[in-house]
Every structure is written in C-alpha cells, then in structure tokens.
Amino acid sequence: xxxxxxxxxxxxxxxxxxxxxxxxxxxxxxxxxxxxxxxxxxxxxxxxxxxxxxxxxxxxxxxxxxxxxxxxxxxxxxxxxxxxxxxxxxxxxxxxxxxxxxxxxxxxxxxxxxxxxxxxxxxxxxxxxxxxxxxxxxxxxxxxxxxxxxxxxxxxxxxxxxxxxxxxxxxxxxxxxxxxxxxxxxxxxxxxxxxxxxxxxxxxxxxxxxxxxxxxxxxxxxxxxxxxxxxxxxxxxxxxxxxxxxxxxxxxxxxxxxxxxxxxxxxx
Amino acid sequence: xxxxxxxxxxxxxxxxxxxxxxxxxxxxxxxxxxxxxxxxxxxxxxxxxxxxxxxxxxxxxxxxxxxxxxxxxxxxxxxxxxxxxxxxxxxxxxxxxxxxxxxxxxxxxxxxxxxxxxxxxxxx
Numbered sequence: 168x169x170x171x172x173x174x175x176x177x178x179x180x181x182x183x184x185x186x187x188x189x190x191x192x193x194x195x196x197x198x199x200x201x202x203x204x205x206x207x208x209x210x211x212x213x214x215x216x217x218x219x220x221x222x223x224x225x226x227x228x229x230x231x232x233x234x235x236x237x238x239x240x241x242x243x244x245x246x247x248x249x250x251x252x253x254x255x256x257x258x259x260x261x262x263x264x265x266x267x268x269x270x271x272x273x274x275x276x277x278x279x280x281x282x283x284x285x286x287x288x289x290x291x292x293x294x295x296x297x298x299x300x301x302x303x304x305x306x307x308x309x310x311x312x313x314x315x316x317x318x319x320x321x322x323x324x325x326x327x328x329x330x331x332x333x334x335x336x337x338x339x340x341x342x343x344x345x346x347x348x349x350x351x352x353x354x355x356x357x358x359x360x361x362x363x364x365x366x367x368x369x370x371x372x373x374x375x376x377x378x379x380x381x382x383x384x385x386x387x388x389x390x391x392x393x394x395x396x397x398x399x400x401x402x403x404x405x406x407x408x409x410x411x412x413x414x415x416x417x418x419x420x421x422x423x424x425x426x427x428x429x430x431x432x433x434x435x
Numbered sequence: 436x437x438x439x440x441x442x443x444x445x446x447x448x449x450x451x452x453x454x455x456x457x458x459x460x461x462x463x464x465x466x467x468x469x470x471x472x473x474x475x476x477x478x479x480x481x482x483x484x485x486x487x488x489x490x491x492x493x494x495x496x497x498x499x500x501x502x503x504x505x506x507x508x509x510x511x512x513x514x515x516x517x518x519x520x521x522x523x524x525x526x527x528x529x530x531x532x533x534x535x536x537x538x539x540x541x542x543x544x545x546x547x548x549x550x551x552x553x554x555x556x557x558x559x
Binding site for chain 1: 444445446447448450452453454455456457458459460461462463464465466467468469470471492493494495496497498499500508509510511512514515517518519
C-alpha cells in the first residue's frame with residue numbers, strides 16, 4: 168500500500184481546509200471579473216470564482232461550525248445567483264451545498280462531473296428562467312365553474328335555508344359536483360394559458376399550484392432574445408384576463424428548474 | 436384604451452415566491468448538503484397540499500350559496516378570444532389613425548427595448 172501518513176495530493180497539505188459554500192457553476196470564461204459581493208455569512212464571506220479548466224464554481228468561505236439556514240442565508244444565495252444570471256449563464260446549485268476545502272470543489276464537483284456540467288452549461292447558454300403564475304380573483308373560479316349547471320342549481324336550491332345536519336347528504340353531493348366542476352374549469356384554463364406560453368419557451372415545467380386559487384404555476388426556460396416576446400405575451404394575458412385571473416410574472420431567475428439533477432459525490 | 440396595464444414587466448419576486456426553487460430545485464450533490472432551516476417560511480412548503488375531502492365539499496356547498504348562479508362568467512378561452520378581437524380592432528383603428536397611429540405604435544415598440552433594466556429596479 169502507498170504511504171498515506173502524510174497527505175500530499177497536490178503538494179499542499181491542508182490540515183484544516185476552509186469550508187466553502189457553493190452557489191453555482193459558471194463558464195470560466197465569465198469568471199474573470201467576478202465582483203466581490205457578500206455571500207452566505209455576510210460581508211466577510213466574499214464570493215469568488217474557483218476555476219478549473221473551462222468551469223468555475225462560485226464559492227465563499229464558511230466558518231466550519233456554521234450551518235446555513237437562516238433567512239439572510241437564503242437571500243444571500245438568491246442574490247449571488249441572481250447576479251450570476253445577470254452576468255451570463257449559470258447552473259444554480261440547490262441551497263445548502265457546503266464542501267470542505269478547495270480541493271473537494273475541484274475534484275468532486277468540477278473534476279468528476281466535468282462532462283455533465285459542460286453539457287448542461289451548453290444547454291442553458293443564452294437562456295434564463297421566468298416564472299408565470301396565474302391566480303384566480305376571489306370567487307372567479309367558483310362562479311365560472313358552476314355557471315349553467317342545472318344540477319348544481321337544483322341541489323343549491325334544495326340546500327338553501329335548511330340546516331347543515333338536515334341537508335348533509337345533499338350538501339355533500341352538491342359540494343362533490345362543484346369540486347369536479349372547479350377542477351375541470353381550472354384544468355381547461357391552465358391548458359389555454361399553456362397554449363399561449365409554450366410556443367415561446369425553450370422548455371417548460373408545470374409545478375403544482377399549491378393553492379385552490381392557482382390556475383397555473385409554470386417555470387419557463389426562455390432564450391434571452393425572446394424575452395421581449397414573452398414579456399409582451401404575458402402582458403397581453405394580464406390585460407385580457409384582468410378581473411378573472413391575476414398574473415404574477417417573475418424573473419429573470421437562474422435556471423433552477425432546469426438544473427434539477429442529482430450528482431454523485433463519489434468516494435473520498 | 437387600456438393604458439394602465441401597459442407597463443407590467445416581470446418582477447424579481449419575493450423570497451417566498453422563489454423559496455421552493457431555491458430549496459427544492461437546482462443541482463444537488465447529496466453528500467454535501469448542509470442545511471438547518473429555521474423560521475416559519477419553510478413550513479409553508481408543506482402546507483400547500485390540498486386534499487379533496489368531505490370538508491372541502493361542504494365548504495364548496497356553503498360557498499355556492501353566496502355566488503349568483505345567473506351571472507355568466509367567461510373563462511380563459513373566451514377572455515383571450517375577446518381580447519384578440521379587441522386588439523385586432525384597435526390595431527385597425529391605429530392604422531387608420533395615420534400620423535397618430537404610427538406614433539403610438541412606435542412608442543409601443545420602444546417600450547420593450549428598456550425591459551431588461553425594468554425587473555431589477557424593484558428591490559435593492
């Protein structure tokens with residue numbers, strides 16, 4: 168066996184490597200003038216680009232006993248990646264990636280996964296992520312869904328003025344029918360919204376709405392030079408649907424939804 | 436004409452709005468995850484599951500009583516169609532408007548050119 172009493176992998180013996188918080192990966196070509204901004208841990212934790220070949224990881228030093236998780240940490244993560252996407256292409260890492268020292272970042276992130284990372288950077292090149300959410304106005308979904316449904320009208324009349332206990336079976340039947348109508352209506356609205364947006368996007372993910380009032384929660388990967396067209400389409404949707412749906416349009420975001428893959432850490 | 440809705444560019448979004456992306460998307464290497472999430476905002480991620488249950492039905496049944504069943508309600512398909520027709524008419528009017536029409540459409544075209552700056556102004 169080789170002698171490993173002295174660690175001398177790259178000539179340097181890092182007795183206690185500094186923990187590094189890792190934000191994302193950018194092409195080394197864009198790493199040159201990375202501005203020194205505050206990262207997770209505040210102004211003392213300045214962000215810099217650790218370059219290996221054509222790749223660079225955005226990192227900042229983190230005290231070894233420090234576990235990221237506070238609101239300001241989340242904000243720092245977001246701010247750094249938001250700056251990165253302003254400056255060019257970036258693969259955002261999920262919040263909370265901490266590696267023990269530069270060698271680990273070099274070998275187990277940039278080195279080991281080099282082909283995959285280069286391929287992903289190539290796919291994302293020239294693109295940003297935009298989020299489009301459509302939220303029903305108060306009562307709009309329900310009102311629209313039950314309109315013209317004779318059975319709902321009938322059951323509703325039966326239920327009116329009777330106590331909940333007395334009319335419980337009818338109430339459940341009514342509610343069940345309303346729920347189905349609401350689901351159908353929402354699905355239809357979602358589809359039509361998607362029909363408008365999909366042609367503009369390079370890629371698109373529909374996420375769960377998270378609330379009964381959400382008609383659509385979509386993440387779009389969009390080419391930077393098509394942003395103007397998307398802005399216009401969303402603005403048009405906004406005015407067409409005013410009073411029925413409110414559109415929330417967020418971005419440009421780092422392509423979080425299109426970088427969602429899990430890499431292997433490999434052996435030490 | 437609808438001037439009010441003309442300027443809606445994208446916004447940077449609140450932390451809450453992008454929280455799920457930050458925590459649940461993006462590249463991950465399991466061995467290096469080190470987080471200790473504190474604070475209530477994280478809890479909202481688990482609170483989003485909506486279960487169709489008897490309670491939901493009863494709540495709907497209750498809500499139906501408050502909605503006027505006779506009011507016709509246009510959905511997304513109808514609203515978009517109506518808007519497209521309206522835009523086409525407006526477009527035709529602008530073309531006919533000659534001088535004024537071309538002035539209006541020019542300034543409308545210049546608007547998006549400034550877009551890339553817009554979103555960043557919202558917050559520091």
